[in-house]
Amino acid sequence: MKLDNKPVTSDIRKHLPGECQIVASILSRIGDKWTVLTIMLLVAGPKRFNELKRMIGGISQRMLALTLRGLERDGVVTRTVTPTVPPRVDYELTELGHSLRVPIEALGNWTFSNVPAVLEAREKFDKQQKGKV
């Protein structure tokens, strides 16, 4: 897999077969249950581990750790350890992470403004299914 400095067209449909997997793997991280929420919180500034945990609410320690490690691996967040007692770890969006904010918010806003339409569609669909049985 190499796409060095190729003039990347802005059309997703033109990707090569090999790139498909990478794109899918990144896309699946976005679709991950906690990723979007975590990024949205970090947009406001650096956060500590438990700070994020509290803000997210429903997440387990394990999943937050996994989510953050995944984001760190992909270069979206940085992890900064301050070796005090007790230890302090700050997570912060990288430049790449901040650039992700734009498309993520586009998607979030689309979702938000179409919630009624989707709900209506689901209700209608479910009602039809019910009548079919």
Place this chain on the structure above:
Amino acid sequence: MKLDNKPVTSDIRKHLPGECQIVASILSRIGDKWTVLTIMLLVAGPKRFNELKRMIGGISQRMLALTLRGLERDGVVTRTVTPTVPPRVDYELTELGHSLRVPIEALGNWTFSNVPAVLEAREKFDKQQKGKV
């Protein structure tokens, strides 16, 4: 989930608690393994079941059926049966589906153009991890 106490960024944060689940459920459909690809293919026009199956390649009959059913339920695609022998079923994006194309492509294009950055970050991260053990 509490996103409502900070003076932050976009509309996505303004949602009410109850809507959070809906937003998450829609978002998770986007992150679904086959959804984005399927939508991208349908952007070009209506497609039949096996036509989609062939184009996607790696998908099983079961997953394509489930994916399409989910999209239909959310009002993103329509399913049109032509009762001939053999039967013919066409799937087509609704207006809602076509509007989804914009944010999806934004995300896709971000992903596509940042593949090198992410790959580099992963490689760097993995190397560091390796050295730590």
Place this chain on the structure above:
DNA sequence: CTGTATCCCAGTCGATACTG
């Protein structure tokens, strides 16, 4: 052709306990 129904494995996630 276009599905639905079953079986089954691999991976995911939460809860809990333990460590530095």
Place this chain on the structure above:
DNA sequence: CAGTATCGACTGGGATACAG
């Protein structure tokens, strides 16, 4: 505070077989 380790429940998804 900030994790890692482990276990068990649950689920996604492929393969296969069958039906309209």
